[in-house]
Amino acid sequence: MGPFLVRQGGVGPVAAGFWRLALALPFLFLLAHFAKQPIRPANRRLFWIIAAGAFFFATDVAAWNAGIMLTKLGNATLFGNIGSFLFAAFGLWLARQWPSPVQSAALAAAALGCGLLMWGSAELSLRHLHGDLLSVLAGLLYTGYLIAIDRARTQVPPLGLLALSSLLASFVILPIALVRGETMIPADWTGVVALALCSQVVGQGLLVYAIGHLSPLIVGLALLTQPALSALLGWIYYDETLTALDGVGALLIAIALVLVRLRQPAHATT
Numbered sequence: 001m002g003p004f005l006v007r008q009g010g011v012g013p014v015a016a017g018f019w020r021l022a023l024a025l026p027f028l029f030l031l032a033h034f035a036k037q038p039i040r041p042a043n044r045r046l047f048w049i050i051a052a053g054a055f056f057f058a059t060d061v062a063a064w065n066a067g068i069m070l071t072k073l074g075n076a077t078l079f080g081n082i083g084s085f086l087f088a089a090f091g092l093w094l095a096r097q098w099p100s101p102v103q104s105a106a107l108a109a110a111a112l113g114c115g116l117l118m119w120g121s122a123e124l125s126l127r128h129l130h131g132d133l134l135s136v137l138a139g140l141l142y143t144g145y146l147i148a149i150d151r152a153r154t155q156v157p158p159l160g161l162l163a164l165s166s167l168l169a170s171f172v173i174l175p176i177a178l179v180r181g182e183t184m185i186p187a188d189w190t191g192v193v194a195l196a197l198c199s200q201v202v203g204q205g206l207l208v209y210a211i212g213h214l215s216p217l218i219v220g221l222a223l224l225t226q227p228a229l230s231a232l233l234g235w236i237y238y239d240e241t242l243t244a245l246d247g248v249g250a251l252l253i254a255i256a257l258v259l260v261r262l263r264q265p266a267h268a269t270t
Contacts, residue, residue, distance in 0.1 A: 005191055005194055005195040005198065005199065006065050006068050006069075006195065007068065007069070007073075008191040008194075009186060009191040009192050009195060010183075010186035010187055010188050010191050010192070011182065011183045011184060011185070011186045011192065012177060012180065012182020012183050012184070013065035013066045013068060013069045013182070014061075014062045014065055014066060014173060014176050014177040014180055014182055015177040015182045015183060015184045016065055016191075016192055016195060017058075017061035017062055017065045017173050017177070018170060018173045018174050018177050018184075019186075019192035019195065019196060020061065020192065020195045020196050020199055020200050021058075021061075021166050021167075021169050021170040021173065021196075021200060022170050022196075023192060023193055023195075023196035023197075024166055024196040024197070024200035024201050025163065025166055025167055025170070027196075027197070027201050028159060028162055028163035028166055028200075028201060028205075029163050031159050031163075031201075031205075032157075032159040032160045032162075032163045035157070035159050037157035037158070037159045037160040038156075038157070038160050039160040039163050039164050040164075041152075041155075041156060041164070042155060042156075046152060046155055046156065049148055049151050049152045050148070050152050050156070050161065050164055050165050050168065051168055052144070052148050053144070053145050053148030053149050053152065053165050054164075054165045054166075054167075054168035054169040054172065055168075055169070055172055056141050056142070056143075056144035056145035056148060057141075057142075057145040057165065057169045058168075058169035058170070058172035058173040058176075059141050059172065059173075059176075060083075060138045060139075060141035060142045060144075060145055061138075061169070061173060062173055062176045062177075063134045063135070063137045063138040063141060064076065064080050064134070064135060064138035064142075066131075066134050067079075067080070067130075067131040067132070067133075067134030067135040067137075067138060068131070068135075069131070070128065070130050070131025070134065071128040071130075071131025071132050071135065072128060075128055075131065075132055075135060076131065076132075076135045077135075077226055078114060078135075079132055079135035079136045079138075079139060080135045080136075080138045080139045080142070081114070081139060081223060081226055082136060082139030082140060082142075082143075083138075083139040083140065083141075083142035083143040083145075083146060083223075084139075084223035084226075085107075085110075085111070086139075086140070086143040087143055087146045087147070087150075087216050087219065087223075088107065088216060088219075090143070090146075090147055090150075090216050091215050091216025091218075091219075094216065105256075106255075106256040107256070109252045109253070109255050109256040110252070110253055110256035112249075112252050113248075113249040113250065113251070113252030113253040113255075113256065114249065114253070115249070116245045116248050116249030116252065146211070146216070146219075149161065149165070149208060149211055150211050150216060153208065153211045153212040154212075158205065158208040158209040158212060159205070161208055162204055162205055162208045166200060166204075207219070207223075210222070
């Protein structure tokens, strides 16, 4: 949903990212207040982890939003989701273990599903190269954000964490939009308000909550549902091609999510 709303924002792409964060702040701070979730981190080390996550998120949003305007919707979402695979790999590294056969099957199904989505929806060309590279950069930066949030989430409740990280990220992304000379004030606020509510309050709110309850492997694979939704929106609103391969790819990603949630057999003790 995010890429579609960025295109409908009525401002520059990085400016849309700023409004996504800024307009979400009153809602996030109010929700944190009513939920009695503290916003101030317990110590300086934790603050700097959150600040690092905010920097990664702000630069991720800036790069991805800029890339969205320079390439196809499918390209931007697929390349931007590199971070989902890297975060899943981080989860396996954190557990200090090789993936089980079921986890390997889930990763393989997800990789094949994304490959089919890319084959059906993405279009590799020099015309899209700049946007594609920005989307890849965004995916790498998003990995840093996810890892930082995963580290902080063990000590900070979700709404307080998201409110503080969004506030810090807004201070990072605003100068980027201003330096680019983008249109900052929309003629119609509907697009940026929808972006703030859907992508930041609801989307990131659910993500930050999930990170505290699910493994990075499961969260990473769940994030791969975004390319399928993006391909569908591109087909509906922008007449971008949607083929049978896209349907098979989306199905494989769904299968991967089912596989990764299967309970692993207990190891016999000796």
